[in-house]
Amino acid sequence: MSGSPSPIEANILRQKEIYTGILEERDSLLREAKELRAKLSKTEQERDEFRKKCTNLQLGRHLSSSTRDRSAVQEEQNQSTAGASLREALKARRDTRPEPARSTGVLALSARPNPSRFEGVFPPNRTLPRQFMDLTVPAKKTSNSLKLSKRAFEQSNTDRTSTENSEKKLKTSISPGRKNETSPSPPSSSSPLNSGVAGLPPGPIASKDRKPVKKQDVDDIAGREDVRCIQRAPSVENNLSELTxxxxxxxxxxxxxxxxxxxxxxxxxxxxxxxxxxxxxxxxxxxxxxxxxxxxxxxxxxxxxxxxxxxxxxxxxxxxxxxxxxxxxxxxxxxxxxxxxxxxxxxxxxxxxxxxxxxxxxxxxxxxxxxxxxxxxxxxxxxxxxxxxxxxxxxxxxxxxxxxxxxxxxxxxxxxxxxxxxxxxxxxxxxxxxxxxxxxxxxxxxxxxxxxxxxxxxxxxxxxxxxxxxxxxxxxxxxxxxxxxxxxxxxxxxxxxxxxxxxxxxxxxxxxxxx
Structure with a gap:
C-alpha cells in the first residue's frame, strides 16, 4: 500500500506534467513572437529605406528637369504672344470692314450669327485658341453645374468677354456718327437670339476700344466640358448630412x-x-x-x-x-x-x-x-x-x-x-x-x-x-x-x-x- 501512490497523488502528478507542458509551449510561443517582431522591425526598416530612395529619385529627376520645365514655360509664353497677335489681327480686320446697310430706327439682328465675327474670343482661363466657340449651339447646362466666384469670373473675362447688360452693349455698339439716326432698343424677348449678343451683322460696327462678344452666363462657362469641375459620385448626396x-x-x-x-x-x-x-x-x-x-x-x-x-x-x-x-x-x-x-x-x-x-x-x-x-x-x-x-x-x-x-x-x-x-x-x-x-x-x-x-x-x-x-x-x-x-x-x-x-x-x- 505504501509503495503505490494514492489516486490523489497520481492526479497531482498528472496535473504537474500538464502544467509543465503548458509552460514549455508558452516559452516556445514567446520565442517565436520575439523572432517575428524582429523580422517585422527589419522589414519596416527596409521599407522605409526603399521609400526614401524612391522619393530621393523622384526629387532628383525633378531637379534635373528644371531646365526643361523653364523652356516649356517660355514656349507657352511664346504661344500666348502668338494668340494675342492673332486676336489683334482679327480685331483690325473687323474694324476695317465696311459698314453694311442698316434698316430704320431699330437695330436689326441677323437671324443667323456669323461665327467669323467671334474668332479669337475664348472661354475664361484660355490663352490658346484650341477651338472656336460654336454660337449656333448653346452651351449644355448640367443640373449640378458649378459656379465660379465673382472675382475669378471677372478676372478671367478681362479684355475678352463683356459682362454688361444687353441695352448697354447696344448703345456702345452704335457709332457716334449715327447715334442720332438710330434709336437703340433691346431685342424682343421672343427672339431666339436674345442672349446678350450685340453687334451681329447687319448690325453696327463696334467701337475700336470695345469688341462685341457673346455674353456668357456663369453657369454656361462652368458647365463646359473643358472647364468643368470633378463631378461628385451619386453616393455623395447620401453623405451630405456628414458635412454638419x-x-x-x-x-x-x-x-x-x-x-x-x-x-x-x-x-x-x-x-x-x-x-x-x-x-x-x-x-x-x-x-x-x-x-x-x-x-x-x-x-x-x-x-x-x-x-x-x-x-x-x-x-x-x-x-x-x-x-x-x-x-x-x-x-x-x-x-x-x-x-x-x-x-x-x-x-x-x-x-x-x-x-x-x-x-x-x-x-x-x-x-x-x-x-x-x-x-x-x-x-x-x-x-x-x-x-x-x-x-x-x-x-x-x-x-x-x-x-x-x-x-x-x-x-x-x-x-x-x-x-x-x-x-x-x-x-x-x-x-x-x-x-x-x-x-x-x-x-x-x-x-x-x-x-x-x-x-x-x-x-x-x-x-x-x-x-x-x-x-x-x-x-x-x-x-x-x-x-x-x-x-x-x-x-x-x-x-x-x-x-x-x-x-x-x-x-x-x-x-x-x-x-
Missing part, C-alpha cells in the same frame, strides 16, 4: 467644400483650382462605410487623455506606451484645402515631409467652429502621387501658400533643412550641376548642422524660400489620402466616452510661473 459634423452651425457646412464664403475668395470648386482635383481625385472612388458611422467630433485633449499621444502635432501615436503603434494624423485646413469632405472620401495633402507617407493612419479632420473638435474620418493610406507645379502652387489660397512656405522656412525636419540648404547654395552660386552631387552635398550639410545644433543660420529670408517654389526650383509633394476602412469599434468607443469627458481647467500664467 465638420462645421457645426448650419450654413457653415458649405465652407467644407470651399473654404470661405466671401465673393473675393477662390472657392473649392472654382476653375482656378479645379485642375488639381481633376488631375488627382477624378478617378479615386470613395470608400463605402456600412453601417453608417456615428456622427461625433471630439477634442484632441480627450484623445490624448483616453488613448495617449501628443495633442498638438500633425502625427500622433494613439497609445500610452509611447510606441509607434496606432499612428494617427491630424492635418490642418491652413495647410491643405483638399482634405476629405466627409468620411470615406478621398483627399489631398501638401507637404515636403516623408514621414507622412504610410499604409494606414487614423485620420482626424478638424471642424471650423469653436471650440475646435476633430472628426474621425476612417483609416487612410497616404501615397505620394506627384509634386505641385508652379501654376498649381500659385492657384492655392494665399493662406495655404504662406503656411506651406512657413513649414519649409522654419521647421527642423531633414527635408525642410535640405530645402533651405539648396536655396542657399543657389543664392551663392555653389549648387552642383549633377543631381547626385547635389544630394550628397545637401545631406552632408544637413548632418553637420544637426551636430552643431544650428538649423536656420543661413542668411535666408522667407521670401527667398517662397521664390524658390514660385520658380519651380523646389516643390511640395502631392499626397493622396485614400480611405481603406473604418474602425466601427473605435468610433463607438468615442461615442461612449466623449459625453463623460471633463476637460481639465487651464492653469493661469501666474501659476505656471510659480511652478
Amino acid at each position: 459634423e465638420l462645421s457645426p452651425g448650419g450654413s457653415e457646412g458649405d465652407d467644407i467644400m470651399g473654404e470661405g464664403s466671401g465673393e473675393d475668395e477662390i472657392t473649392y470648386g472654382s476653375d482656378e483650382v479645379d485642375q488639381i482635383q481633376v488631375k488627382y481625385l477624378r478617378d479615386i472612388p470613395e470608400f463605402p462605410i456600412t453601417p453608417a458611422p456615428p456622427r461625433i467630433s471630439v477634442s484632441r485633449a480627450f484623445l490624448s487623455k483616453e488613448y495617449g499621444g501628443h495633442n498638438a502635432q500633425l502625427i500622433s501615436h494613439m497609445n500610452k506606451s509611447r510606441s509607434k503603434e496606432n499612428p494617427a494624423m491630424f492635418p490642418s485646413w491652413d495647410y491643405n484645402q483638399y482634405l476629405p469632405p466627409f468620411k470615406g472620401a478621398p483627399g489631398l495633402m501638401f507637404s515636403p515631409r516623408r514621414d507622412v507617407l504610410g499604409p494606414c493612419w487614423r485620420l482626424f479632420v478638424a471642424n471650423r467652429g469653436k471650440p475646435v473638435t476633430h472628426n474621425y474620418m476612417g483609416d487612410y493610406k497616404t501615397t505620394c502621387v506627384g509634386h505641385l507645379t508652379v501654376k498649381e502652387f500659385t492657384n492655392l489660397k494665399d493662406k495655404v501658400q504662406d503656411s506651406l512656405v512657413g513649414v519649409a522656412y522654419k521647421t527642423t525636419y531633414d527635408e525642410c533643412q535640405a530645402i533651405r540648404v539648396r536655396v542657399q547654395m543657389r543664392k551663392n552660386g555653389t549648387l552642383p550641376a549633377d543631381p547626385g552631387n547635389i544630394e550628397r552635398e545637401v545631406m552632408s550639410r544637413v548632418q553637420n548642422r544637426h551636430q552643431a545644433n544650428v538649423y536656420r543660420g543661413l542668411g535666408l529670408t522667407k521670401d527667398d524660400v517662397r521664390d524658390a517654389f514660385l520658380r519651380g526650383e523646389e516643390v511640395f509633394q502631392v499626397i493622396l489620402m485614400e480611405c481603406i476602412g473604418y474602425n466601427h469599434a473605435f468610433g463607438q468607443d468615442l461615442l461612449d466616452k466623449w459625453p463623460h469627458f471633463a476637460p481639465e481647467p487651464r492653469k493661469s500664467r501666474a501659476k505656471k510661473a510659480s511652478q
Whole structure:
C-alpha cells in the first residue's frame, strides 16, 4: 500500500506534467513572437529605406528637369504672344470692314450669327485658341453645374468677354456718327437670339476700344466640358448630412467644400483650382462605410487623455506606451484645402515631409467652429502621387501658400533643412550641376548642422524660400489620402466616452510661473 501512490497523488502528478507542458509551449510561443517582431522591425526598416530612395529619385529627376520645365514655360509664353497677335489681327480686320446697310430706327439682328465675327474670343482661363466657340449651339447646362466666384469670373473675362447688360452693349455698339439716326432698343424677348449678343451683322460696327462678344452666363462657362469641375459620385448626396459634423452651425457646412464664403475668395470648386482635383481625385472612388458611422467630433485633449499621444502635432501615436503603434494624423485646413469632405472620401495633402507617407493612419479632420473638435474620418493610406507645379502652387489660397512656405522656412525636419540648404547654395552660386552631387552635398550639410545644433543660420529670408517654389526650383509633394476602412469599434468607443469627458481647467500664467 505504501509503495503505490494514492489516486490523489497520481492526479497531482498528472496535473504537474500538464502544467509543465503548458509552460514549455508558452516559452516556445514567446520565442517565436520575439523572432517575428524582429523580422517585422527589419522589414519596416527596409521599407522605409526603399521609400526614401524612391522619393530621393523622384526629387532628383525633378531637379534635373528644371531646365526643361523653364523652356516649356517660355514656349507657352511664346504661344500666348502668338494668340494675342492673332486676336489683334482679327480685331483690325473687323474694324476695317465696311459698314453694311442698316434698316430704320431699330437695330436689326441677323437671324443667323456669323461665327467669323467671334474668332479669337475664348472661354475664361484660355490663352490658346484650341477651338472656336460654336454660337449656333448653346452651351449644355448640367443640373449640378458649378459656379465660379465673382472675382475669378471677372478676372478671367478681362479684355475678352463683356459682362454688361444687353441695352448697354447696344448703345456702345452704335457709332457716334449715327447715334442720332438710330434709336437703340433691346431685342424682343421672343427672339431666339436674345442672349446678350450685340453687334451681329447687319448690325453696327463696334467701337475700336470695345469688341462685341457673346455674353456668357456663369453657369454656361462652368458647365463646359473643358472647364468643368470633378463631378461628385451619386453616393455623395447620401453623405451630405456628414458635412454638419465638420462645421457645426448650419450654413457653415458649405465652407467644407470651399473654404470661405466671401465673393473675393477662390472657392473649392472654382476653375482656378479645379485642375488639381481633376488631375488627382477624378478617378479615386470613395470608400463605402456600412453601417453608417456615428456622427461625433471630439477634442484632441480627450484623445490624448483616453488613448495617449501628443495633442498638438500633425502625427500622433494613439497609445500610452509611447510606441509607434496606432499612428494617427491630424492635418490642418491652413495647410491643405483638399482634405476629405466627409468620411470615406478621398483627399489631398501638401507637404515636403516623408514621414507622412504610410499604409494606414487614423485620420482626424478638424471642424471650423469653436471650440475646435476633430472628426474621425476612417483609416487612410497616404501615397505620394506627384509634386505641385508652379501654376498649381500659385492657384492655392494665399493662406495655404504662406503656411506651406512657413513649414519649409522654419521647421527642423531633414527635408525642410535640405530645402533651405539648396536655396542657399543657389543664392551663392555653389549648387552642383549633377543631381547626385547635389544630394550628397545637401545631406552632408544637413548632418553637420544637426551636430552643431544650428538649423536656420543661413542668411535666408522667407521670401527667398517662397521664390524658390514660385520658380519651380523646389516643390511640395502631392499626397493622396485614400480611405481603406473604418474602425466601427473605435468610433463607438468615442461615442461612449466623449459625453463623460471633463476637460481639465487651464492653469493661469501666474501659476505656471510659480511652478
